[in-house]
Amino acid sequence: MWQRPDSYGRFGKFGGKYVPETLMHALSELESTFNSLKDDPDFQNELAGILKDYVGRETPLYFSERLTEHYRHPNGEGPHIYLKREDLNHTGAHKINNAIGQVFLAKHLGKKRIIAETGAGQHGVATATVCARFGLQCLTYMGAQDMERQALNVFRMRLLDAEVRAVHSRTATLKDATSEAIRDWVANVETTHYILGSVAGPYPYPMMVREKEAMEKWGGKPDVLVACVGEGSDAMGLFDDFIKDKDVRLIGVEAAGLGLDSGKHAATLTKGEVGVLHGTMSYLLQDDDGQIIEPHSISAGLDYPGVGPEHSFLKEKGRAEYYSVTDEEALEAFKRLSRLEGIIPALETSHALAYLEKLSPTLANGTKVVVNCSGRGDKDVQTAIKYLKV
Amino acid sequence: MASYIQARFFNRQVEDSCPANRLMISKRRTRNAHAACAQLLPMENTPNSGKLDLNKPMMGTQQVPINVPAIISGKFGRFGGKFVPETLIACLKELEAEFNWALEDPEFQNELQTALRDYIGRETPLYFAERLTNHYKNEDGHGPEIYLKREDLNHCGAHKLNNAIAQAMIAKRMGLKSVVAATGAGQHGVATAAACAKLSLECTVFMGISDMEKQNSNVLLMKLLGAEVKGVEGNFKDASSQAIREWVGNLQTTYYLTGTVVGPHPCPSMVREFQSVIGKETRRQAMEKWGGKPDVLLACVGSGSNALGIFHEFIGDEDVRLIGVEAAGFGLDSGKHAATLARGEVGVYHGAMSYLLQDEEGQIIGPHSIGVGLEYPGVSPELSFLKDTGRAEFYSATDEEAVEAYKRLSRIEGIIPSLEASHALAFLEKLCPTLPSGTKVIVNCSGRGDKDAATVLNYQQYSM
Numbered sequence: 001m002w003q004r005p006d007s008y009g010r011f012g013k014f015g016g017k018y019v020p021e022t023l024m025h026a027l028s029e030l031e032s033t034f035n036s037l038k039d040d041p042d043f044q045n046e047l048a049g050i051l052k053d054y055v056g057r058e059t060p061l062y063f064s065e066r067l068t069e070h071y072r073h074p075n076g077e078g079p080h081i082y083l084k085r086e087d088l089n090h091t092g093a094h095k096i097n098n099a100i101g102q103v104f105l106a107k108h109l110g111k112k113r114i115i116a117e118t119g120a121g122q123h124g125v126a127t128a129t130v131c132a133r134f135g136l137q138c139l140t141y142m143g144a145q146d147m148e149r150q151a152l153n154v155f156r157m158r159l160l161d162a163e164v165r166a167v168h169s170r171t172a173t174l175k176d177a178t179s180e181a182i183r184d185w186v187a188n189v190e191t192t193h194y195i196l197g198s199v200a201g202p203y204p205y206p207m208m209v210r211e212k213e214a215m216e217k218w219g220g221k222p223d224v225l226v227a228c229v230g231e232g233s234d235a236m237g238l239f240d241d242f243i244k245d246k247d248v249r250l251i252g253v254e255a256a257g258l259g260l261d262s263g264k265h266a267a268t269l270t271k272g273e274v275g276v277l278h279g280t281m282s283y284l285l286q287d288d289d290g291q292i293i294e295p296h297s298i299s300a301g302l303d304y305p306g307v308g309p310e311h312s313f314l315k316e317k318g319r320a321e322y323y324s325v326t327d328e329e330a331l332e333a334f335k336r337l338s339r340l341e342g343i344i345p346a347l348e349t350s351h352a353l354a355y356l357e358k359l360s361p362t363l364a365n366g367t368k369v370v371v372n373c374s375g376r377g378d379k380d381v382q383t384a385i386k387y388l389k390v
Numbered sequence: 391m392a393s394y395i396q397a398r399f400f401n402r403q404v405e406d407s408c409p410a411n412r413l414m415i416s417k418r419r420t421r422n423a424h425a426a427c428a429q430l431l432p433m434e435n436t437p438n439s440g441k442l443d444l445n446k447p448m449m450g451t452q453q454v455p456i457n458v459p460a461i462i463s464g465k466f467g468r469f470g471g472k473f474v475p476e477t478l479i480a481c482l483k484e485l486e487a488e489f490n491w492a493l494e495d496p497e498f499q500n501e502l503q504t505a506l507r508d509y510i511g512r513e514t515p516l517y518f519a520e521r522l523t524n525h526y527k528n529e530d531g532h533g534p535e536i537y538l539k540r541e542d543l544n545h546c547g548a549h550k551l552n553n554a555i556a557q558a559m560i561a562k563r564m565g566l567k568s569v570v571a572a573t574g575a576g577q578h579g580v581a582t583a584a585a586c587a588k589l590s591l592e593c594t595v596f597m598g599i600s601d602m603e604k605q606n607s608n609v610l611l612m613k614l615l616g617a618e619v620k621g622v623e624g625n626f627k628d629a630s631s632q633a634i635r636e637w638v639g640n641l642q643t644t645y646y647l648t649g650t651v652v653g654p655h656p657c658p659s660m661v662r663e664f665q666s667v668i669g670k671e672t673r674r675q676a677m678e679k680w681g682g683k684p685d686v687l688l689a690c691v692g693s694g695s696n697a698l699g700i701f702h703e704f705i706g707d708e709d710v711r712l713i714g715v716e717a718a719g720f721g722l723d724s725g726k727h728a729a730t731l732a733r734g735e736v737g738v739y740h741g742a743m744s745y746l747l748q749d750e751e752g753q754i755i756g757p758h759s760i761g762v763g764l765e766y767p768g769v770s771p772e773l774s775f776l777k778d779t780g781r782a783e784f785y786s787a788t789d790e791e792a793v794e795a796y797k798r799l800s801r802i803e804g805i806i807p808s809l810e811a812s813h814a815l816a817f818l819e820k821l822c823p824t825l826p827s828g829t830k831v832i833v834n835c836s837g838r839g840d841k842d843a844a845t846v847l848n849y850q851q852y853s854m
Binding site: 052053054056059060061062063066085087088090128129130131132133135152155156159160161335338339340341342343344377378381382384385388 | 507508509511514515516517518521540542543544545547583584585586587588590607610611613614615616797800801802803804805806840843844846847
């Protein structure tokens with residue numbers, strides 16, 4: 001029941017390959033290469049070496065003593081909170097694992113040119129990083145508006161020898177950058193590989209990290225996994241290994257922005273409807289005419305109107321639960337972890353952490369909760385300072 | 391255990407009975423350094439000392455020093471020591487006792503190992519920089535092999551937390567509630583703030599006002615982590631002086647968390663000991679990777695903590711070359727640099743005897759470097775000793791060379807190094823052509839350079 005996607009790339013009715021004809025061949029090529037390489041020991045060893053020495057894996061599973069104490073009841077009972085420290089990866093987030101996997105694949109396919117789209121710049125920086133490492137040409141499409149707001153990330157991408165191309169059409173933000181990137185790929189598919197944020201592309205490549213630290217730490221499985229959900233690759237990275245373990249609760253936390261009723265949020269699984277976006281069928285935020293509703297979240301990485309098809313599937317089957325937290329709750333959680341544990345989490349991650357406020361009181365004493373600390377928050381400092389008035 | 395507690399109690403009584411003195415930080419004398427030294431503390435292994443320990447090296451000889459822990463004496467040949475007023479001697483003795491106890495205490499060591507692994511993310515990888523290696527190959531395809539010790543991957547982005555977490559744990563053991571520290575680039579400040587948050591200690595960080603402007607992102611991080619950041623006119627040396635003043639005024643409740651290998655004994659030794667995890671890991675990793683030792687270790691030198699962190703383990707290995715790279719700023723002849731070992735003279739500063747940048751009258755010369763963490767007019771006494779005995783070699787790189795190296799590693803390996811680490815990387819340009827093919831070079835990539843992106847951007851725009 002919980003199998004990988006079928007040969008059409010579907011999870012139940014979700015997923016698929018809704019792309020122009022020109023891209024079908026490229027996608028099939030990618031999938032078959034992936035399938036042949038994933039069992040190739042040389043490839044796996046090389047990949048493992050890069051993940052270890054370049055990215056810095058495996059990342060620790062950290063027992064957050066002060067956070068656990070914070071959630072203890074007056075009678076001394078409460079859950080045990082652990083953080084999966086994806087913030088310690090090179091470039092500071094889980095994103096690089098996906099980029100590495102795909103660039104590696106692309107290299108094996110003989111592609112010399114990599115393109116990507118980026119909103120706030122994190123995915124762009126991760127892609128540029130990996131391209132520099134492998135000596136591949138890198139072009140990132142970025143909305144002109146976003147480029148102004150994220151000048152430092154633009155500079156970092158250029159330092160890493162990537163070309164950053166401004167997109168001026170329509171709202172000049174992520175959605176338009178994505179469309180431009182897809183246009184480029186269609187025109188240059190022979191030489192070029194397109195690294196999407198991870199919504200499309202061969203699943204479960206982003207989820208190649210199969211670490212079993214939880215088993216080692218306390219000789220058992222986690223009871224609850226909590227992760228933030230934007231397009232969802234980071235969450236799937238944590239959930240993937242445990243989908244078949246019915247006794248492990250999977251909780252995804254989306255961005256409720258200014259509130260679910262404000263119309264300014266990015267809570268796709270809570271408020272969206274099924275449709276097709278960027279090549280895949282999934283839940284998405286759309287109006288009655290099927291036009292995409294502009295999402296909002298204080299965190300750029302969750303500011304996305306769609307969600308990965310597997311999440312849609314897990315929700316429908318009831319295997320995973322999805323909730324949401326507001327910008328304000330996320331900011332509080334950002335500050336809380338910084339002050340209690342000396343770890344500044346990304347604003348995206350802060351959404352998962354914020355949900356602990358509602359979750360912890362409901363859990364039995366000693367419940368083992370693992371939160372995916374998907375990224376570090378250095379990039380969000382300016383935003384947070386403004387709101388938190390520190 | 392009982393005798394330790396008695397000793398501690400006794401030390402406190404002694405301390406309480408001493409009148410409170412204002413700390414006189416600066417006793418910087420150049421030409422009479424030896425005489426001053428002889429008056430205040432006995433020097434070991436000089437012709438004038440009554441003692442001669444055949445296991446310790448003689449001054450002025452070319453003998454390679456055996457790795458005797460200077461934890462005992464705090465002296466490295468003529469360098470080091472404890473040039474502090476009475477009030478602090480008792481405190482420093484207590485600190486030393488606490489430190490020695492922590493080193494032997496299995497519970498402390500376990501807790502520290504857990505923190506290093508799960509909190510900081512050690513061990514850090516020893517990364518073969520394939521593309522950088524190719525960059526340095528000559529036309530025949532020969533060249534050294536370049537490895538990077540990835541201290542940039544640590545929590546907080548530099549090597550500083552290795553020391554900060556261990557010392558914060560010591561502060562807690564001592565029952566102290568608050569911590570003061572001084573920071574240059576802000577990395578030590580951020581590391582201290584993080585460690586204090588984790589261990590629920592109050593934290594105050596002193597930082598030079600000009601540094602606060604240059605490394606504003608780090609200031610914000612410290613505040614978010616719950617630390618109070620206090621600006622001091624000047625830069626790191628002035629912030630250090632202020633932090634020490636604050637400490638002296640609150641000895642009962644406050645721990646001075648030193649970030650680097652300078653200051654009165656036991657500070658340099660403590661920091662070096664906690665940073666030596668870098669070298670220990672490196673030895674093991676080198677053995678795993680190629681079944682041998684590194685041939686060359688290369689590290690940037692500000693005051694010396696990351697350099698000693700990687701060097702210390704290998705001091706006794708004669709066949710391992712130790713190379714430190716200082717900041718030449720606008721050039722060694724410009725007067726605007728921080729190349730203490732190249733251009734300094736011996737004197738006493740911040741409680742220890744070492745090389746330092748001073749003028750004819752013994753006044754400190756303000757250092758300059760684009761790598762703010764290298765901007766210190768003094769240097770580790772242990773490095774001064776390694777220089778004098780010829781065990782380690784010291785060179786320097788200018789601001790311009792460092793910025794080039796910053797951009798080079800970003801472009802070629804997708805790793806943005808700190809401007810401090812960039813000085814070490816810059817020296818590869820001069821070093822590599824001189825090395826036989828296959829020489830194993832390990833560069834300590836002591837920090838990540840996100841904090842320096844704005845500086846480099848401005849530098850480019852300004853210089854265009």
